[in-house]
Amino acid sequence: MGLMNNHGILERHSILLTIGILVVVSIGGIIQMAPLMYMDNTIEKVDGMRPYTPLELAGRDIYIREGCYVCHSQMVRPLRDEVERYGHYSLAAESMYDHPFQWGSKRTGPDLARVGGKYSAEWQVDHLIDPRALVPESVMPPYAFLMDKKLKYDGIEDRLRTERLVGVPYTDEMIANAKGHILAQADPDNRGFDYYDSLVAEYEAAAGREGTVELRDWDGNPNEITEMDALVAYLQMTGTLVDFTTYEADDLSNRR
Amino acid sequence: MTDERRDIDDHSGIETTGHSWDGIKELNNPLPRWWLYIWYATIAWAIVYMIFMPALPALPGLGTNTTGLRNHSDRDLVAVAVADLKAARVDQSATLLEASLEEIETDRNLQQFALAMGESLFGDNCATCHGAGGRGAVGYPSLADDVWLWDGTLDGIEFTLRHGIRHDGDDETRFSIMPAFGRDGLLNAAEVGALSQHVLMLAGREADVEEAKIGAGLFSIHCATCHGDMGQGDRTQGAPNLTDTEWLYGDSEGEIYATIYNARNSHMPAWQDRLDDASIKALAVYVHTLGGGE
Numbered sequence: 001m002g003l004m005n006n007h008g009i010l011e012r013h014s015i016l017l018t019i020g021i022l023v024v025v026s027i028g029g030i031i032q033m034a035p036l037m038y039m040d041n042t043i044e045k046v047d048g049m050r051p052y053t054p055l056e057l058a059g060r061d062i063y064i065r066e067g068c069y070v071c072h073s074q075m076v077r078p079l080r081d082e083v084e085r086y087g088h089y090s091l092a093a094e095s096m097y098d099h100p101f102q103w104g105s106k107r108t109g110p111d112l113a114r115v116g117g118k119y120s121a122e123w124q125v126d127h128l129i130d131p132r133a134l135v136p137e138s139v140m141p142p143y144a145f146l147m148d149k150k151l152k153y154d155g156i157e158d159r160l161r162t163e164r165l166v167g168v169p170y171t172d173e174m175i176a177n178a179k180g181h182i183l184a185q186a187d188p189d190n191r192g193f194d195y196y197d198s199l200v201a202e203y204e205a206a207a208g209r210e211g212t213v214e215l216r217d218w219d220g221n222p223n224e225i226t227e228m229d230a231l232v233a234y235l236q237m238t239g240t241l242v243d244f245t246t247y248e249a250d251d252l253s254n255r256r
Numbered sequence: 257m258t259d260e261r262r263d264i265d266d267h268s269g270i271e272t273t274g275h276s277w278d279g280i281k282e283l284n285n286p287l288p289r290w291w292l293y294i295w296y297a298t299i300a301w302a303i304v305y306m307i308f309m310p311a312l313p314a315l316p317g318l319g320t321n322t323t324g325l326r327n328h329s330d331r332d333l334v335a336v337a338v339a340d341l342k343a344a345r346v347d348q349s350a351t352l353l354e355a356s357l358e359e360i361e362t363d364r365n366l367q368q369f370a371l372a373m374g375e376s377l378f379g380d381n382c383a384t385c386h387g388a389g390g391r392g393a394v395g396y397p398s399l400a401d402d403v404w405l406w407d408g409t410l411d412g413i414e415f416t417l418r419h420g421i422r423h424d425g426d427d428e429t430r431f432s433i434m435p436a437f438g439r440d441g442l443l444n445a446a447e448v449g450a451l452s453q454h455v456l457m458l459a460g461r462e463a464d465v466e467e468a469k470i471g472a473g474l475f476s477i478h479c480a481t482c483h484g485d486m487g488q489g490d491r492t493q494g495a496p497n498l499t500d501t502e503w504l505y506g507d508s509e510g511e512i513y514a515t516i517y518n519a520r521n522s523h524m525p526a527w528q529d530r531l532d533d534a535s536i537k538a539l540a541v542y543v544h545t546l547g548g549g550e
Contacts, residue, residue: 036313078330078331078334079334080334080337084338089334117525118525120522121523122395122522122523123396133393134393214424
């Protein structure tokens with residue numbers, strides 16, 4: 001055990017000791033991080049994922065601003081009872097354009113990863129205005145004020161650029177037309193009419209399939225684009241993008 | 257380390273580390289044996305775990321993570337668990353699938369199974385809008401009474417469940433549109449007010465007779481095609497009966513005015529893509545038995 005008895009050398013030379021500590025501590029970090037540099041399957045390859053439309057992104061920002069994540073997770077775990085209730089377990093790919101992601105395990109309210117389309121948009125609006133009018137035992141606070149707050153989207157182009165900076169594939173057209181796309185998705189018959197086709201075409205091209213962009217008046221008030229429009233537009237698309245008919249759970253690279 | 261080099265502290269009789277700082281020495285109290293052995297055991301366990309379970313994220317040149325000897329996958333396990341659950345249900349479900357809705361409702365065993373299944377499905381998927389036990393809410397029809405907008409028969413309920421009401425993604429969905437008479441400028445505010453009075457009258461409520469007379473003329477032009485000449489409603493279009501005491505969106509003068517002004521076109525999602533056939537049948541039977549099935 002000659003080597004073991006030489007620790008006196010390390011203990012008496014502070015520089016050597018510092019280098020030794022750095023080497024030992026970084027082993028853990030290297031083992032965690034190095035594989036990410038060359039692995040090609042940290043995220044499953046799936047069909048249908050596209051970036052959020054500007055209106056959905058604005059709605060998502062409201063979701064975060066209002067702290068919805070404090071009570072609602074967005075992660076269906078691969079457990080039988082959760083899959084039975086909420087639908088297919090969440091995939092990493094479904095959060096790849098989320099900055100930050102909304103996973104979690106703290107559920108005062110139900111998981112919202114697949115709430116999109118489960119209930120009608122009218123229900124979402126009524127329920128956000130007064131949760132207890134529809135679910136008497138609910139403890140959710142009312143968000144009626146979202147109906148009165150006009151959506152502020154002056155800086156939406158920069159918002160999209162920021163997302164692009166961290167890896168969300170927004171195209172130049174998507175950014176240039178962002179304001180028009182908000183109008184188109186929340187008021188397709190009137191003010192957004194000119195941008196209708198470009199919104200659908202650009203985001204469906206990103207998704208690689210049709211029927212992933214829903215355009216309508218979301219909050220029952222077609223005269224104004226409110227924060228309610230944005231939030232409900234976001235809620236109604238959560239978990240609906242991935243085409244599970246083409247997802248192969250058995251594929252070796254999809255095993256977890 | 258030989259015995260000659262051991263240095264025993266005189267006072268406590270415990271070996272020291274041999275280091276001396278200004279004559280002060282440090283006792284060498286080793287870790288308790290039991291603690292040390294448990295620690296060694298966890299190291300051994302980690303190695304065993306790495307062999308049997310997926311552990312290493314990826315080795316250079318190896319595209320994927322190691323799968324381990326047990327080839328464990330949470331995603332496989334949940335697929336198996338869900339398949340087991342479905343298999344456990346399949347006997348009863350199969351009889352549900354074969355039987356007609358009427359048979360399910362009259363056969364005691366089938367009915368019991370369908371109702372139990374329907375109740376739990378209803379609680380998660382339907383009660384959010386229609387309320388526990390289908391008691392309904394403003395804007396969300398009660399399923400526990402015998403007033404039906406579209407169809408209260410077993411087959412009708414099943415059709416509604418499958419295709420929804422005004423559901424975008426379904427070609428067979430139940431569909432009709434009430435125009436927003438005020439908002440879209442078809443009628444002015446005074447005319448909407450007169451119509452409200454006529455509707456109040458239809459329902460046998462107190463109303464301004466003069467106004468209602470004007471309203472009656474407007475009613476036959478704008479409303480009667482769907483709601484019928486006498487306001488008796490039309491189930492084929494989901495147009496509610498205006499002569500009864502059931503009001504989905506409220507029965508006050510102001511609420512009726514708002515309904516005519518802004519229109520009401522409620523929406524129910526189609527469930528055939530979310531729920532399997534047996535579940536939909538069970539739900540149809542459950543809803544039918546809530547109180548008002550036809």
